[in-house]
Amino acid sequence: MNAQAFNAQAFGALPRPAPDVIAAVREKLVARLGERVVVSRAVLEQHSHGEGLPAIGVPDIVVYPETNEEVAFVLSLCNVNRVPVTPFGAGSSLEGQLAALAGGVSLDTSRFDKILEVSPDSLDCRVQAGVTREALNAHIRDTGLFFPVDPGANASIGGMASTRASGTNAVRYGTMRENVLGLTVVTPDGRIVRTGSRARKSSAGLDLTHIYVGSEGTLGVITEIQLRLYGLPEAVIAAVCQFDTLEGAVAAVVTALQSNLKLARVELFDEVQMRAAINYSKLDYAETPTLFLEFQGTPTSVREDVETMQVIAEDNGGGAFQFAERPEDRNRLWKARHNGYQAVRALAPGKSNMGTDACVPISALPACLLETKADIIASGLLAPIVGHVGDGNFHLGILYDADDPLEAARAEALAFRTARRAIAMGGTCSGEHGVGLHKIVHMETEHGEGVALMKAVKNALDPNGIMNPGKIYP
Amino acid sequence: MNAQAFNAQAFGALPRPAPDVIAAVREKLVARLGERVVVSRAVLEQHSHGEGLPAIGVPDIVVYPETNEEVAFVLSLCNVNRVPVTPFGAGSSLEGQLAALAGGVSLDTSRFDKILEVSPDSLDCRVQAGVTREALNAHIRDTGLFFPVDPGANASIGGMASTRASGTNAVRYGTMRENVLGLTVVTPDGRIVRTGSRARKSSAGLDLTHIYVGSEGTLGVITEIQLRLYGLPEAVIAAVCQFDTLEGAVAAVVTALQSNLKLARVELFDEVQMRAAINYSKLDYAETPTLFLEFQGTPTSVREDVETMQVIAEDNGGGAFQFAERPEDRNRLWKARHNGYQAVRALAPGKSNMGTDACVPISALPACLLETKADIIASGLLAPIVGHVGDGNFHLGILYDADDPLEAARAEALAFRTARRAIAMGGTCSGEHGVGLHKIVHMETEHGEGVALMKAVKNALDPNGIMNPGKIYP
Incomplete structure (x- = not known):
């Protein structure tokens, strides 16, 4: 595949469930969730994409569950009927994770907005997946604690766990990988499973928590997150x-x-x-x-x-x-x-911002950034660079005219080369945005045989393939 | 199951491959590995256990591969013939991980003793699995860097990754979970897979590295490890x-x-x-x-x-x-x-030291330690407490007479109650030793439905169940 292989038209083409299946599922959903089942055009459109990509996967139904049991109900109903489910948090992901490529149900976690427990003594807390990072920090401000992981957007904690997000504080406090102690996940067949514990470390079996962190909704739905907190510095x-x-x-x-x-x-x-x-x-x-x-x-x-x-x-x-x-x-x-x-978008009103990120070993950062800078200049595109450089992580905000297929293709090609350059230098095609749709073309280059192992785990935990189809796995 | 359910006799009872299968596999191993295939009684005994448990699983064959390709050969040969394989590092694990419960092949990684690369600029290195932590630190001493993870024993880095080990430095530098950037693993069907990268962070797909870290040789063999290094403090x-x-x-x-x-x-x-x-x-x-x-x-x-x-x-x-x-x-x-x-063992010469560890949230540590101390006193056993208390992690060295079944049962019961107390307080039955045989009885209590997910992953990555059978999964 080459860079041009990704475009909005190429996706959204996955087979969708038959209308009568959707109708039957919708009826059962309404029976249990009532008005929290929505099919209005505006809401469906809103749930068809995140930031940075056009609307390329409109779901058939949006649901707003409020409890783990309701999520289990939705998932097992969809699993039995082979209806795809795409989890949706704050809508801020950048690589197409939220597009309902095969239609089906968009599972919106915004009603999971409760902070379940804060323990200043153990420096941890448990939150529901829809709580945003800003809401969490506002809530704990008086305790003298804070939660450091800070992607640009006011993302949901569940979405941040799902994409293994990080931000400006990662060089000191780590990413979601280091800061999630445990989860509640709901499996496609409707089991409610608590992973990890409140202990800082554990050697008690396979690390289920870190299988789900970064899995972008392809294995199940994260509904609760146990997080590390930190004392505010003096x-x-x-x-x-x-x-x-x-x-x-x-x-x-x-x-x-x-x-x-x-x-x-x-x-x-x-x-x-x-x-x-x-x-x-x-x-x-x-x-x-x-x-x-x-x-x-x-x-x-x-x-x-x-x-x-x-x-x-x-x-x-x-x-x-x-x-x-x-x-x-x-x-x-x-x-x-x-x-x-937003600042990058304001630089060229009317243009779209293709936000992409990559991460390399620290020693490779100077060469990688300078080669990328030269590449940007040669491309003729406007693409500011901003980096969490303490981690070797940097972003391009590639500005392009979404209505100009040639310019869009040039933007794609620049993003493609940036990812491949990072991989070639011992790094990764995505430091913190995830794979979604946009980085699938790099998975085999970066992981080789590892892709087959990822698919084996995916098939083991989501055998019917209902969870967020068309994402991550080539 | 109760505490008494674990004893040396109860294990070692898994069905073993038929003698003619072992003979045929041995012949093919010798054809490729020559004298690095060993069946002498002394070597088989040495590979039947780690520290702290009696010899309860004698392998049929010990092999000493030297390359990834040789490991792949051994595993795929054993996989085709349904012969169990138990990876063996420095022999220092404490929970029975090394016992070849169903016989078969003990795969000794001691010839994987090369430090492949050290990058002072990126603060990382790549080592083969048999390199010990002391050998690594001796090798990099002149670079001004060090590797902080330090279990008591001079364990192999591969073994430490496999048990998700930590030690005294974890409160500041984290455990193997935080310090492994990537791995080379060999799968049971003989694929050589590189996981992770040299980047400090990545959101590029499922976290294969952390599926293998802590999997105790039940999914494949870790042959190489990419590690973070740190500058020596001023x-x-x-x-x-x-x-x-x-x-x-x-x-x-x-x-x-x-x-x-x-x-x-x-x-x-x-x-x-x-x-x-x-x-x-x-x-x-x-x-x-x-x-x-x-x-x-x-x-x-x-x-x-x-x-x-x-x-x-x-x-x-x-x-x-x-x-x-x-x-x-x-x-x-x-x-x-x-x-x-060793100091604890010297306290009562002739007695065995049942080393066990648990980990709780910091806020639960005072109550957990005091209740455990009272329990030790009530048990009449000598069981010193030592703790990496910054992590909420503590150890008991329970001294008991291995030839006295009643005293051994009392020691088991004390270890059992310690684990259950930690779990009940929001913690884990093992902070850093792993599950092996000894902690299997706690897996369902600690993980509930999570055990089924772990088994699903195990079956996906080792469908014939040849890797270290009888460990971790109830």
Whole structure:
């Protein structure tokens, strides 16, 4: 397959259940869930896609279950009738995960909005899948704790677990992989299964939790998540450091990581992303490659870390640090980071933003970023780079005209080459967005025989193939 | 099942391959591996058990493959002939993982002893499965890096991945779960599959790596491991703090964790374990509950952390810190910790040490440890407690006379109650030793319906059930 093989028309072509099957299932769903079964055109359209891709898989029915037992009812009903089910969280995924390619039921978790338990003593909590990361952090603010995983969007925790999401804090706190202690999952045949425990570690059998984390709704529905929480740091300093060159900015980060410096956040914006952020978030910086940094610890240790980083930055051509010490200044800075996706879209109104991400070993990051930058320039497309560079992870926001098939194909081709470059350098085609539809073409290149093992696990846990068909597996 | 259901006689009873099948397989193995196929009595006995359990599963053949292709040959040959295969690393596992319960082939990975690649720039390395943790650290000493996961024994990295091992550094650096980036696994049908990548994070499909980490050789053979490495800290201070009561020692740890204090290591010895350590390692301390602590960072931050912990300890009845700042003093201290298993055995020569571990949420640790301590006293057995308490993980070394069936049954019953208590408190029956044979009785209690999902995955990846039969799955 080549890059052109992905386009909106090529998908949505999976066989759909017969209308009478859908009608019969719908009747049984209504009998149990009543008005929480919706078939209005607007709601179906809304559940046909996430961010970044056109509407390419309209479901036949949207359901809003409220309990594990209702999810089990929906799944087992659909399983018996071979009706596809696509789980839907906040609608913010970027790789086509939410498209109901074979129609069927879109299972919306937004009514799973309860925070079930918070334990400040054990630094953990249990939430329902539809709780968003911002809602969780607002809820626990008074406990002195926070949940660090922060993708750009205000995603649902269930969706974040399903795509193995991360964000700006991963360099210090890890991703969803490291922060999910356990789950409640509902299997296609309607079993309600609790995985993991509240213990920090366990060697008690196969790691079911991590089979479901990152499985993008293809094995079952995640309904509850046990999460690690962290104490708010005593002292926090954020700083912005601008560089003349991308090389210098990346080299500073690589040196800092190799020097054991504890960076809480380190985000790279290239000069195009800076332009987008300056325009969109009214920031007062130059349009040059820039690091957004955050240091956390005690007042003493934070000062020490800042001083070390200043030396490293200066050695690599970085300018003076511009500090944001007051919480409101820091929030403004990180809000600008989180609004990166919208900022990129605002750079070229009317164009679509094909957000793609890749991740490479730290040592490969300079070469990978510079080759990618050259590729962007050669492509003639506008595609800002922003990176969680402490993890070797970076994003392109490729702007293209969705109504111009040639430009869309060029955007696809650029995203394709970016993924393949990362894989060739020992990395992965997706650091945090998942596979969905868009990255399926890379699965065999990245995983080889591993794809067959993934399919074996998929078939074992979803033998009728009703869960989110057409995703992940080539 | 009750605690008495586990005993040496009850196992080893799985049906074994017919002698002519073994003879035919052996002939083909010899044709390819020559003298690396061994059937001498002494070697078979040595491969019939790990630490802590009697010889309860003697294999028919021991093989020493040297390449992935040879492992693939052995597995596919055994798979076709339905001959069981039990992978064998350093022989240090504690829960019966290594017993060849149905005979067949013990696959010894000790010839997989090469460190394939070390990348100081990316802070990672790739090793063969038979490399031990001490060999790895000796090899990379000059790079300024180290690998932190440190179970008591000088285990093989492959074995550590297979049991999801951890150790004293887990509170800061995580366990094998967090530190394995990827694997090479050989499947029962002889496919050689590379999982994961060198990227720090990935959302590219099912997490095959974490399906194999902790699977105890029941899905295939791990032959290579991609590991995270860490820069040696600039400053390290170890300290010993003795308490009048177990309550006080545990409360100090819980408070420290809740205060966001960065502990690199925090090990609890009860007064019995202290007696064992004092006798075995010639330490000059009192026989009272004791914390062994380590702080890492810059000279400034370490001093600050120590001062904070001193206040917390004092508030909970801890005595003055006794520091070990010189590397040789620190090494002596941690060697005493790592020799805990042998020290306990030396406490009662001639007795066996049933090492068992459990892990609970931090908030449940005080109650769990105190109830367990009371249970030990009531049992009349000698069973020192030592804990990686920063993770909520603790061990009992239950001393018993293996030739006295009644005492052995009392030891089993104590281990059984300890596991069930941990599960009831939201924890797990095994923090880091694995399931093997010994913890199978707890799997349904801990995982409920999850056991059926584990079995489904097992059947998908090892359909003929040749890999380490009789382990993990009830």
